[in-house]
Structures are given as C-alpha cells and as structure tokens.
Amino acid sequence: xxxxxxxxxxxxxxxxxxxxxxxxxxxxxxxxxxxxxxxxxxxxxxxxxx
Numbered sequence: 001x002x003x004x005x006x007x008x009x010x011x012x013x014x015x016x017x018x019x020x021x022x023x024x025x026x027x028x029x030x031x032x033x034x035x036x037x038x039x040x041x042x043x044x045x046x047x048x049x050x
Contacts (some may be wrong), residue, residue: 004032006045011036017043 004017016036025031030047 004034004041004045006034008036008039008041008043010039010041015043017045022047035048 002020003016004020004027006017007013015036015038017032018037020032020034023031023033030049032045032047034043035041036043
C-alpha cells in the first residue's frame with residue numbers, strides 16, 4: 001500500500017492521506033482519495049499518467 005501526501009484545504013497544510021484509495025474521475029484521470037488524519041475532511045491528490 002502506497003502512502004500519498006495531499007493538501008488539506010481546511011487545515012491549510014500538506015498531510016499524509018489516511019485510508020487512501022486510487023479512484024478514476026469522470027475525465028479518466030487517476031486520483032488518490034482519502035481523509036485528513038487531523039480534521040477528517042476528504043482529501044484528493046491527482047496522480048500522474050504513469
């Protein structure tokens with residue numbers, strides 16, 4: 001299981017995404033979706049094509 005780092009808008013800082021899962025968006029881009037370990041807000045991180 002990989003760890004991803006994303007930007008939490010509520011905390012206004014970079015956090016390690018908790019319970020991250022890779023999802024495919026409507027435009028066929030991949031993203032890591034999870035929750036912020038501090039406040040519980042949903043955090044997304046767009047992933048590269050590779």
